Amino acid sequence: MRALLLVILGLAVGAMGATSALSALRQGTPFHDGVMAVMQHHMGVLQANVRAKQCDAKGSASHLARLRETAGDIREAFPDMEPAFAQADDGLLKALDRAVAATPGTCEALAVALKPVGDACQSCHQRFR
Numbered sequence: 001m002r003a004l005l006l007v008i009l010g011l012a013v014g015a016m017g018a019t020s021a022l023s024a025l026r027q028g029t030p031f032h033d034g035v036m037a038v039m040q041h042h043m044g045v046l047q048a049n050v051r052a053k054q055c056d057a058k059g060s061a062s063h064l065a066r067l068r069e070t071a072g073d074i075r076e077a078f079p080d081m082e083p084a085f086a087q088a089d090d091g092l093l094k095a096l097d098r099a100v101a102a103t104p105g106t107c108e109a110l111a112v113a114l115k116p117v118g119d120a121c122q123s124c125h126q127r128f129r
C-alpha cells in the first residue's frame, strides 16, 4: 500500500514537473509554436505529395528549402535549452541539409529523403515535448 502511494506521488510530481517546464516554454513568445507550425506545414505537404504520388522536383525543393530555413530558427525560438536539445536540433539540421542536397525528383527519392527528417522531429519530441 505504502509503495503504491509512493508510486502515485512520484507520478503526480513528475506530471507537475512536466507541466511547469512546458508552461515555462509557453510563457515566452508564440515564436516557438510558429516555428513548429511552419515546419509541420511543409512536412505535411511533402508527405501528402508522396501519398498522392505527385512529387514534382521543383515543389519538393521549395518545401524542403523552407523547412531547412525554418529549422534554422529553432535555436532562437527555444533559448536556454540544455545541450541535448541543441544536439537534437543538429540532427534535424543535418537530415534537412542532406534532403535539400539530394534534390529528390521522384516520390521514392522524396520518401527516402524525408525519413531521417521525420525521425529527427520525432526523436526531439519524445524527449522534450
Ligand code: HEC
Binding pocket: 022, 025, 026, 032, 033, 036, 037, 039, 040, 043, 074, 085, 086, 088, 089, 092, 117, 118, 120, 121, 122, 124, 125, 128, 129
Ligand atoms: C530540437 C527539438 C525539436 C525538433 C528537432 C523538432 N521539434 Fe517540434 N517541438 C519541440 C518542442 C519542445 C515542442 C513543444 C513546444 C510547446 O509545447 O510549447 C514542439 C512542438 C511541435 C508542434 C506542436 C506546436 C504547438 O503549437 O504546440 C509541432 C506541430 C511540431 N513540433 C512539429 C515539428 C516538426 C514537423 C519537426 C521536424 C521537421 C519538429 N517539430 C522538430 C521540439 C522540437
